[in-house]
Amino acid sequence: MESYRAAVAQMNSQPDFNYNLEQAYEEVRKAAKGGARLVALPENFVFLGSLEARMEQAEEIGKRTPDFLKDTAQEFGIYLLGGSYPTPAGNGKVYNCSLLVDPEGKTLARYNKIHLFDVELPEGESYRESDYVESGKNRPVVSRAGEIGNIGMSICYDLRFPELYRSLTERQADVLCVPSAFTATTGRDHWKPLLRARAIENTAYVLAPAQTGTHGKKRTTHGHSLIVDPWGEVxxxxxxxxxxxxxxIDPSRLKEVRRRIPSLDHRKIF
Structure with a gap:
């Protein structure tokens, strides 16, 4: 692996699939024009709206989104992470699926979100992702992507489960991807500290593309898409x-930090 430029795209996705595809394409185009070799899109990048509309469109979204990712990666000659999108799970629910494709349009890795966002927040704000999303049953997913290193896959709420990221680094992940639609309520206090912690404790790069602003009538996200280095520097x-x-993304920096603080080699509990 050699040094390369990575980009995280920040989007304001809406309940309009075609609009969101156009927005995603434009951000990828700008990133590729700026020299990015790896571009990462956020969670729900193709649809962020009501549960009913999401379920009605899930089949179309699940079919068209992989083609969009493959065609766009090929057009710009980049590695492209489709942060997440709904795809039918076959039981009346959907998977929250993340897809990594290479410059030839080949699928390198597919990850279905494991940890589902079922929470009660202040002022009556609540989410029940498990009502419509099926938890992924797969093991932690690391793509051995050659020139861009080993890419560990995760999605949003996974960020609160450090054992997942330790499993990814046990599988030799160099870069941890956390595409998200973090709420404005939790993002203010938790987003940056959690991302820096995952980078520091695993001495790995973290790429965190995110949603921002208001989506539909009710949902507001935090923004602040980040790239964090293995020392925890934003x-x-x-x-x-x-x-x-x-x-x-600099492999020499990764090696330097892991040499200075070899905590991954000092573990006693596995």
Missing amino acids: LADAGKEVGIATAV
């Missing part, structure tokens, strides 16, 4: 606006 922050943030 290399890039997209702020609150739609756009991209980029940084260089």
